[in-house]
Amino acid sequence: MLSNLLDGFATALTVEHLLLAALGVLLGTAIGVLPGIGPAMAVALLLPITYSIEATGAFIMFAGIYYGGMFGGSTTSILLNTPGETAAVVTAIEGHPMAKKGRGAQALATAAIGHFVGGMVGTILLVALAPLVADFAVNIGAPDFVAVMLLAFIAVTSVLGKSRVRGFASLAIGLTIGLIGLDPVTGQQRLTFGSLHLVDGIDVVVVAVGLFAVGEALWVAANLRRTAGKPIPVGRPWLNRDDVRRSWKPWLRGPVIGFPFGAVPAGGAEIPTFLSYVTEKRLSRRKDEFGKGAIEGVAGPESTASASAAGTLTAMLTLGLPTTAVAAVMLAAFQQYGIQPGPLLFERESELVWALIASLFIGLTLLLLLNLPLAPLWARLLRIPRPYLYAGILFFASVGAYAVSSDVVDLVMLLVIGLIGLMMRRFGLPVLPAIIAVILGPSVENQLRRALQLSGGDLGGLVNTTFSVVVYCVIAAILLWPLIARLVRKFARPKVDSHAG
Amino acid sequence: MSTRNLTGRLAGKSELGVAGFLAVLGVLVIVEAASLPPAIGQFGPIGPDVVPYIVGGLLLVTAGLLAVDVLRGGRGEAESGEDIDLSVPPEWRTVLLLAAAFAANIVLIDTAGFLVSGTVLFWGSVYALGSRRYLRDGLIAVAVTVLTYLLFAYSLGVPLPLGPLDGVI
Numbered sequence: 232m233l234s235n236l237l238d239g240f241a242t243a244l245t246v247e248h249l250l251l252a253a254l255g256v257l258l259g260t261a262i263g264v265l266p267g268i269g270p271a272m273a274v275a276l277l278l279p280i281t282y283s284i285e286a287t288g289a290f291i292m293f294a295g296i297y298y299g300g301m302f303g304g305s306t307t308s309i310l311l312n313t314p315g316e317t318a319a320v321v322t323a324i325e326g327h328p329m330a331k332k333g334r335g336a337q338a339l340a341t342a343a344i345g346h347f348v349g350g351m352v353g354t355i356l357l358v359a360l361a362p363l364v365a366d367f368a369v370n371i372g373a374p375d376f377v378a379v380m381l382l383a384f385i386a387v388t389s390v391l392g393k394s395r396v397r398g399f400a401s402l403a404i405g406l407t408i409g410l411i412g413l414d415p416v417t418g419q420q421r422l423t424f425g426s427l428h429l430v431d432g433i434d435v436v437v438v439a440v441g442l443f444a445v446g447e448a449l450w451v452a453a454n455l456r457r458t459a460g461k462p463i464p465v466g467r468p469w470l471n472r473d474d475v476r477r478s479w480k481p482w483l484r485g486p487v488i489g490f491p492f493g494a495v496p497a498g499g500a501e502i503p504t505f506l507s508y509v510t511e512k513r514l515s516r517r518k519d520e521f522g523k524g525a526i527e528g529v530a531g532p533e534s535t536a537s538a539s540a541a542g543t544l545t546a547m548l549t550l551g552l553p554t555t556a557v558a559a560v561m562l563a564a565f566q567q568y569g570i571q572p573g574p575l576l577f578e579r580e581s582e583l584v585w586a587l588i589a590s591l592f593i594g595l596t597l598l599l600l601l602n603l604p605l606a607p608l609w610a611r612l613l614r615i616p617r618p619y620l621y622a623g624i625l626f627f628a629s630v631g632a633y634a635v636s637s638d639v640v641d642l643v644m645l646l647v648i649g650l651i652g653l654m655m656r657r658f659g660l661p662v663l664p665a666i667i668a669v670i671l672g673p674s675v676e677n678q679l680r681r682a683l684q685l686s687g688g689d690l691g692g693l694v695n696t697t698f699s700v701v702v703y704c705v706i707a708a709i710l711l712w713p714l715i716a717r718l719v720r721k722f723a724r725p726k727v728d729s730h731a732g
Numbered sequence: 733m734s735t736r737n738l739t740g741r742l743a744g745k746s747e748l749g750v751a752g753f754l755a756v757l758g759v760l761v762i763v764e765a766a767s768l769p770p771a772i773g774q775f776g777p778i779g780p781d782v783v784p785y786i787v788g789g790l791l792l793v794t795a796g797l798l799a800v801d802v803l804r805g806g807r808g809e810a811e812s813g814e815d816i817d818l819s820v821p822p823e824w825r826t827v828l829l830l831a832a833a834f835a836a837n838i839v840l841i842d843t844a845g846f847l848v849s850g851t852v853l854f855w856g857s858v859y860a861l862g863s864r865r866y867l868r869d870g871l872i873a874v875a876v877t878v879l880t881y882l883l884f885a886y887s888l889g890v891p892l893p894l895g896p897l898d899g900v901i
Contacts, residue, residue, distance in 0.1 A: 266814035283888040313814040397808050400754055400794040406787045407761055414780035421784060422764055445834075451815050452861055453822035453832055538816055617815060619872065622857030625830065629837055629853060630846075630880055633891045642838045646831065653827065658750045660807025676783045688777030 232362055239585030243291060243593055251288045252274075252590050255295020256598045262296065263303020264609045266313065267451050267620060270300030275439035276624075278560070279631040281567040287583045287602040291590040293564060294544070297557050298350055298594050301500070301540050301604060305342040305533055306609050309335060310462040318500035318536040318578045321508045323617060325521065325528030330463045332524050336606075340468035341478045341526050343602050347533055349534030352486035353493070358588060364549040368574035371681035374693050378702035380675045383552055385706050386496035388664045401660040404651065405668025409439055428640040432445070434562040434650075437632050438669050441645045442662055443556070446627040446652015448621045453653070455617060462613045468606050478530040481511050485534025493542025499555045500539040506534040541591070548572055548584060551674075596711040656659070662705035683724025747808060751799035758791030829860030845895020850877035 242248065262273040274293050283288050301635035312517035322342065329338040371379075388398030411422045414430025424430035470478070485507055489580020511519045511531040521528055546552045551557035551573035565572050570580055577584055602609070632645040645726035655662055679693075694700050708715070765784035802827035810818055833856030840849035862868050884890045 279890070281886060283890060307814065311814075363812070378757040378846050392805070393809055394801070396794055396797040401791065402752070403754065403790045403794050404785060407757055407791065410784055410787060417779045417780050419768055421768070421780060422761065429780070447813075449827050449830060450811065450812060451837075452826045453824060454810075454816045454818060454820075455823075455826070455861065456815050456817040466834050537892070616863065616865040618861035618869075621861055622854050623876070625834065625857050626850065626854045626876065626880075629834065630850070630884065630892070633841065633846075633892070634884060634888075637893070639838055639842050642834075642841070646838070650831070654750065654812040657822070658747050659810060660750070679783070680778045690737055 235585045235590060236358060236580065237398045238582065239587075239589035240592075242287065242582060242586035242588040248288055248291050248586065248590065249573040249593070251284075251292040251442070252295050253597055253601075255292035255351050256299040256556050256594050256601065258292075259296035259301075260306075260598070260602060260605075260609060261299075263300040263319075263611060264306045264612045265303075265615065265620065266613070266617075267526075268305075268624065269317075269443075269556075270297050271302060271560050272443040272447060272624070274557055274564070275436070276627050276631055278436040278439060278564055278567065280635045281436075281564050282351050282649060286568045286570065286580075289564065289568075290561070290583065290587045291594075294562050294587055294591055295597075296441060297540055297544075297561070298346075298537065298591065300557075301482045301536050302343065302346045302533075302598055303609065305346070305529075306339065306606065307462075307613065309338045309342065309529070311613060312612050316361065318504055318539070319518035319533075320501065320671070321504040321532040322529055322536075323540050324508065328522070328524035329526065329529065330465065334524060335463055335465040336468045336473050336524075337470055337600040338444045338524075338529050339465065339532045339606050340470045340603065341474060343468060343599060343606075344470070345478065345530045345533035346484040346537040347599040349489060349537035349594055349596075350484040350541060351592070353538030354383045354492050354588065354591045354595065356486065356538075356539045357591075360548050360586075361545050363651055364545065365574045365577045368385070368550055371574070371698060372696065373430060374679045374684065374699045376678045376704070377675060377682055377693060378699040378706075379550065379552065380678070381670050383496040383554075383667065383671065384664070384675075384701050384705050385709055386732025387667055389494075389663075389709050389712070391447075394659060396719035397660045398656070398664050401655060401662065402586045402661075402664040405654075405665035408433060408648075408665075409669045409672030415583060415673065416447050416557040416680055428638065431470020433644055434641065435566060435670060436634050436635050437644050438648055439560050439642050439666060440565055440628045440632050441648030442666055443560070443657075446656060446662070448624040449649055449653040451658040451675075452621055453657075455621075462610055465607060465610055468603050474526055477517075477526050480514075481507070481527045481531035482534045484510065484535075485531050489538030490542040490545075493539030493544075493554065494546040495542075496546075496552065496554050499543070500536045503539050504532040507531040525573045525655065537595075544591070546575060551576075552568050553667055553670065556663050556666060559663070559670055572615070627653045659709055747802045748799060750808075751850060753797045754795035754798065756789050758788045758795060761791060762788035787900035792799065826860055826862075831858055833857050833860060841895075842893060843895060845897050847877055847897060848895065850880065850892075857869075 240559050255374045259270060262268045262270060262365050273296050301318055305322045306322035308319040309330050312323050312327040326338045350468060352603055388402050389395050413431055415419055418429060486506045489503045508528055511527040514520060515525060515527050517525060542553050546554050547558040547562060555560045562572060629642060632641050635641055694703060763782050765781040765788060768781045812818060835854050836856060837849045837853035842850060854876055855870055858869045869879045881892055884892050
């Protein structure tokens with residue numbers, strides 16, 4: 232394994248790959264800082280480069296964007312009180328008051344270092360765990376695969392988001408888009424309505440760009456804030472001895488919370504960053520400072536967010552299971568190259584995977600080196616005139632989708648899917664289930680049919696392994712959770728800890 | 733106050749449109765699945781129509797449940813964001829103008845070429861989004877388009893169509 236990693240470094244440390252890693256983290260940070268663009272949209276907009284750059288380089292860049300985006304989001308949280316990414320929502324709670332007190336530089340510094348520490352520990356965990364998970368997962372068969380993917384569907388619709396029915400509606404829309412095209416088993420056309428353009432299905436680049444870039448830009452345009460917030464000016468980030476003393480424990484606790492959440496379906500970064508915040512508040516000796524700018528409340532969640540990204544990559548690489556929107560779009564990129572992430576990835580694409588992992592270490596280091604001195608510059612990005620920003624997003628979405636196959640029908644599709652994305656945002660349908668359904672739906676169908684073929688059509692063939700039975704039990708528990716919770720509340724004495732939170 | 737109530741009620745009703753959309757989609761998927769010709773090369777017990785039936789069913793069920801939820805007063809929470817101000821009602825005029833700019837881009841890209849369509853898309857979007865500095869916006873639109881063309885042609889090896897300008901440049 233260590234030799235694999237060293238080989239990975241050898242691949243990642245070539246001039247071209249280093250440049251791509253640097254470009255990735257810079258772009259990612261800029262995107263994280265810029266309002267309205269998240270890492271998922273950024274990777275989606277860059278998917279067309281998969282047609283011109285070799286796979287290893289593209290993934291090195293995407294990984295840099297992911298980590299950079301997670302970091303950049305904290306800058307707006309701290310300076311503007313508006314989180315650039317959902318993962319940075321919690322950071323605003325303490326980070327912005329710190330900036331208002333004139334401690335913005337320290338908030339940015341503890342976020343940057345926390346990000347570095349969390350990412351490093353998370354990536355080390357990834358190195359240690361990924362081969363083990365892959366070894367285990369290599370033996371799972373079609374029934375297990377179906378079960379895990381169904382778990383991903385159910386978890387992403389039920390655990391995240393505020394409304395289950397809207398989550399399922401989004402999932403169903405995504406599955407429908409995934410159905411369009413040739414049936415992979417019999418070669419029959421489904422939902423193509425005789426159109427030649429639809430026979431190959433809708434390119435996943437078009438779907439991702441439509442949902443994330445066009446849909447988002449249209450929705451923001453409809454509700455554009457006319458009076459932009461004013462960022463608090465800030466100098467170079469630095470920490471004094473007391474800040475470090477208060478930060479290092481939260482930095483180290485972050486990965487413990489963040490990594491596992493990042494790796495499970497529907498985990499992502501939102502829940503663990505919140506948990507980290509609550510934990511740091513509990514453990515802090517200066518609880519009175521919380522809400523008014525406690526540095527622990529920035530250090531912990533930032534480290535957590537970064538580690539959760541590593542956890543997400545672990546699940547994506549070893550199981551082919553996307554737990555966040557960025558991972559879903561990266562999975563789409565793998566499919567563009569005809570590479571199937573999953574247990575076999577470590578055998579078949581050993582060089583690519585280890586170069587990608589090595590580049591995570593490099594990217595994190597670059598992030599720390601670049602971001603501490605560049606922070607004031609990043610803050611200036613916040614002043615970009617909004618018409619240019621959102622016009623630019625639409626422009627690049629259009630160019631990217633057209634470049635896929637130089638087919639104007641793709642642009643029509645892009646607009647239609649963008650309008651669906653607009654509708655989803657307007658009416659509170661979460662976007663994540665849809666994109667995961669588009670990407671995973673076809674493989675679930677394939678595996679489902681394979682499993683039933685093996686069992687001769689007997690539905691028992693779906694539950695003939697212990698693993699799949701366990702997963703279905705988890706699915707049942709998630710589905711029945713509101714019912715269980717109600718029963719528990721009914722029978723147990725309400726002993727609510729009023730100090731919670 | 734009364735206007736807010738009114739918009740609130742209208743917004744509640746418009747969400748039924750989503751349920752309608754899901755229902756129409758569901759019917760479409762099911763009808764399409766039913767009209768699939770019998771599979772000759774069917775492989776295994778499940779044909780190409782089974783999963784569409786499941787998906788169509790899911791669409792119909794969610795459509796029904798969503799409609800019930802909306803009628804009971806449930807509301808989907810509009811997505812918030814850094815540049816989003818939900819305290820004022822959405823301006824659909826902006827969206828229409830943007831969609832128009834995008835449609836113009838679709839019509840123009842194969843006929844007039846990317847340099848024209850890209851400029852129209854960028855400039856039109858900037859106009860739709862409220863900028864009125866026509867000259868500066870136009871110059872930026874041209875610059876962005878030309879730079880993008882060069883980037884795609886020379887760095888990524890993807891030539892975008894030049895239309896009638898092909899050969900001139």
